[in-house]
Amino acid sequence: xxxxxxxxxxxxxxxxxxxxxxxxxxxxxxxxxxxxxxxxxxxxxxxxxxxxxxxxxxxxxxxxxxxxxxxxxxxxxxxxxxxxxxxxxxxxxxxxxxxxxxxxxxxxxxxxxxxxxxxxxxxxxxxxxxxxxxxxxxxxxxxxxxxxxxxxxxxxxxxxxxxxxxxxxxxxxxxxxxxxxxxxxxxxxxxxxxxxxxxxxxxxxxxxxxxxxxxxxxxxxxxxxxxxxxxxxxxxxxxxxxxxxxxxxxxxxxxxxxxxxxxxxxxxxxxxxxxxxxxxxxxxxxxxxxxxxxxxxxxxxxxxxxxxxxxxxxxxxxxxxxxxxxxxxxxxxxxxxxxxxxxxxxxxxxxxxxxxxxxxxxxxxxxxxxxxxxxxxxxxxxxxxxxxxxxxxxxxxxxxxxxxxxxxxxxxxxxxxxxxxxxxxx
Numbered sequence: 001x002x003x004x005x006x007x008x009x010x011x012x013x014x015x016x017x018x019x020x021x022x023x024x025x026x027x028x029x030x031x032x033x034x035x036x037x038x039x040x041x042x043x044x045x046x047x048x049x050x051x052x053x054x055x056x057x058x059x060x061x062x063x064x065x066x067x068x069x070x071x072x073x074x075x076x077x078x079x080x081x082x083x084x085x086x087x088x089x090x091x092x093x094x095x096x097x098x099x100x101x102x103x104x105x106x107x108x109x110x111x112x113x114x115x116x117x118x119x120x121x122x123x124x125x126x127x128x129x130x131x132x133x134x135x136x137x138x139x140x141x142x143x144x145x146x147x148x149x150x151x152x153x154x155x156x157x158x159x160x161x162x163x164x165x166x167x168x169x170x171x172x173x174x175x176x177x178x179x180x181x182x183x184x185x186x187x188x189x190x191x192x193x194x195x196x197x198x199x200x201x202x203x204x205x206x207x208x209x210x211x212x213x214x215x216x217x218x219x220x221x222x223x224x225x226x227x228x229x230x231x232x233x234x235x236x237x238x239x240x241x242x243x244x245x246x247x248x249x250x251x252x253x254x255x256x257x258x259x260x261x262x263x264x265x266x267x268x269x270x271x272x273x274x275x276x277x278x279x280x281x282x283x284x285x286x287x288x289x290x291x292x293x294x295x296x297x298x299x300x301x302x303x304x305x306x307x308x309x310x311x312x313x314x315x316x317x318x319x320x321x322x323x324x325x326x327x328x329x330x331x332x333x334x335x336x337x338x339x340x341x342x343x344x345x346x347x348x349x350x351x352x353x354x355x356x357x358x359x360x361x362x363x364x365x366x367x368x369x370x371x372x373x374x375x376x377x378x379x380x381x382x383x384x385x386x387x388x389x390x391x392x393x394x395x396x397x398x399x400x401x402x403x404x405x406x407x408x409x410x411x412x413x414x415x416x417x418x419x420x421x422x423x424x425x426x
Contacts, residue, residue, distance in 0.1 A: 010193070014134040014192060014193065017191060018134065018192070020188055021185050021188045021189060021192075024181050024184050024185055024188070025181065025182070027157065028178045028180075028181030029116075029158075029178070029181075030158025030162065031158050031161050031174060031177065031178070032162075032174055032175070032177075032178040033053060033162075034158060034159050034162035034163070034166075034263075034266070035162045035165065035166045035171055035174040036052075036109060036113075036171070037052065037248070038162070038163070038166055038259060039105070039109075039171045040052065040105065040106060040109060041248070041252065041253075043105055043106070044106060052109065052113055053113055054241055054244050054371065054373070054374040055370070055371040055374050055375065056110060056113045056114050056117050057113075057117040057120075057121075057367060057370070058364070058367040058368050058369075058370045059371055060114055060117040060118055061117070061121055061364040061368075062368060064118065064121065065361060065364040068121055068125055069125065069216060069357035069359075069361060070357065072122070072126050072129050072357075073129065073353060073354070073355075073357055076194075077126045077127075077129060077130035077133060077194055078189070078192070078194040081122075081123045081126040081127065081130075081189055082186060084118075084120075084126070085119065085123055085182060085185060085186050085189065087115070087119055088116060088119045088120075088182060089179060089186070091112060091116075092112065092175070092178060092182060093179055095108065096172070096175040096176070096179065099171075100172065121363070124363075125363070128346075128359040129355045129359065130194060131144075131355075132355075133194045133195045134193075134194065134195075144340065144343050144344050157267065157270075158267075159264075159266035159267045160263040160264065160267050162174070162263065163259040163263035164260075164263075165177070166259070167259075215357065216354050216357025216361050217357075219350070219358055220358060220361060220362065224411050225290065225345070225411075226346075226358070226362070228290055228293075228408055229293075229342055229362065230362060230365045231404070232293065232297065232400075232404055233362075233365075234365065234369045235369070235397075235400050236297065236300075236338075236397075237367055237368075237369045237370050237373065238369035238370070238372060239304070239373065239393050239396060239397055241369075241370055241373025241376070241377050242377045242381075242389065242390065243304075243331070244374065245373075245374055245377045245378050245381060246381045246386055246389065246390065247262070247265060247266075247328075248262055249378075249381045249382070249386075250386035251265065251324075254386065255317075255320065257320065257321060261317070261321045264321060264325055265321065265325055265328050266328070268324075268326070268329040268332065269328040269331055269332035269335075270332060271329050271332060272328065272329035272330060272331060272333040272334075272335070272336070273332035273335055274332075274336075275329075275332075275333055275336075276332065276333040276334070276335070276336025276337050276340075277336045277340055280336065280337065280340050288412075289341060289342070289345060290408060290411055290412050291412045292337075292341070293338055293341075293342070294401050294404060294405050294412070295401075296334050296337050296338050297334075297338065297397060297400070297401050298397075298398060298401045299330075299334050300331065300334040300335070300397060301393075301394045301395070301396070301400075301401065302394060302398065303327055303330045303331045303334065304331075304390050304391075304393045304394030304397060305390070305393075305395060305398070306327055306394070307327045307331075307390045307394075308386075308387045308388060308390030308391030308392070308393070308394060309387070309391060310324065310327065310387070311385075311386050311387035311390060312385075312387035312388065312391075313387075346358070346359060377389070
C-alpha cells in the first residue's frame with residue numbers, strides 16, 4: 001500500500017497539520033454556529049433555532065449521499081477538499097453582505113447552513129477517505145484519536161467564546177472571524193502532502209452513480225458490525241436531539257439562566273469528550289466492540305435520566321448550572337468512548353477504494369433521525385416540562401440496550417479488533 005511508503009516522520013508532520021486545521025476550523029465553526037443559533041433564538045424565540053443544523057445537515061446528506069460518496073472515491077482528494085472549502089468561504093462572504101439587510105433572517109440562515117452542510121460533508125468524507133494518503137498504518141489510530149481530542153478540546157471553548165464574542169463584537173464580527181479562519185484552513189490544507197492511491201476500477205466509475213454506490217451499501221449490510229453501528233446510531237442520534245434542542249430552550253427560555261451559563265454547560269460536554277479521547281489514547285483498541293458500545297450506551301442513557309431528575313424540582317441557578325455541567329461532562333465522556341473506537345474500526349478495516357462511499361453512507365444513515373428528533377423535541381419542549389422529558393429519553397435508551405443486546409446476542413461477545421490488512425470482519 002502507498003501508506004506503507006509514508007515515513008513515521010512524515011506521518012507525525014501530517015498529524016500536526018491536520019490537528020491545526022481541525023483546531024482552527026472547528027473553533028471558528030463552533031463559534032459561528034453557536035452565535036447563529038443565539039441570533040435566531042433571540043429573533044424567533046423558537047426552540048428550533050438550536051436545532052437548525054440538526055435538520056439541515058441530515059437532509060442534505062440524504063439527498064447527496066450517492067454523488068458525494070462516488071465523487072470522493074473517484075477524484076483527487078486534496079483538490080476536492082480545497083474546492084469545497086473555497087466554496088464555503090465565498091458563500092460566507094455573500095451571507096455576511098446580505099444578512100443584516102434582510103427581514104427574514106431565518107430563510108437566509110437556512111441557505112448558509114445548507115451550503116456548510118454540503119461542503120462539510122464533501123470535505124469530511126474526503127479527509128476520511130484519504131487517511132491512508134496522509135499517514136502510514138501505524139499512525140492511523142493516533143491520527144483519529146488526536147483529531148477527536150482536538151475537536152473535543154476546541155468544542156470545549158467554542159460555546160463560551162461564542163457567548164462572549166456575541167456580546168462584545170456582535171454577530172457581524174463573528175462572521176468576519178469565521179471568514180478569516182476559513183481562509184487559514186485553506187492555506188493549511190494546501191501545505192499538506194497527500195500520497196494519491198490508485199483510482200477505483202473503471203467498472204465502478206462508469207457503471208452509473210447508483211450502481212457504484214450500491215457497492216458500498218452492500219458492504220455495510222454484509223458486515224455485521226457495520227450494520228449494527230448503523231442501527232444503534234440511528235436511535236442515539238434521534239434521542240440526542242433532545243439535548244441539542246432541549247437544554248438550550250430550558251436554560252435560556254424557561255429557566256432564564258442566560259447565554260453564558262448555557263455556554264458553560266455546552267462546553268462541559270466537549271470537556272468530557274476531550275477527557276474520553278485522551279484516555280482512549282492510553283488504552284488498546286476495544287476487542288469486543290459491540291458489547292462495549294452497548295454497555296456505554298447504557299451509561300449514556302443513565303446520564304439522560306439523571307439530568308431529567310435534576311431538572312424536575314426548582315433549584316438555585318448556580319446549583320442547576322453546576323449539576324448540568326457535571327452531567328454534560330459525563331455525557332461527553334460516553335460519546336467519545338462510543339464514537340472514536342467506531343471511527344478507528346472503520347478506517348482500519350474498510351478497503352481504501354470503498355472508504356469514501358462507506359463513510360458517507362454511514363454518516364448519512366446515522367444522522368437521518370436527527371431532523372425528526374429535532375422537530376419532535378422542539379415541539380415537546382415548548383409544551384412539556386424538560387425534566388420528565390429527559391427522564392423518558394434516558395429510559396428509552398436503557399430499554400434499547402436490552403433490545404439490541406438480545407437481537408445481536410450471537411455477536412455481542414465476538415472479537416472485532418481492527419485488522420491492518422483492510423479486511424473487515426463479517
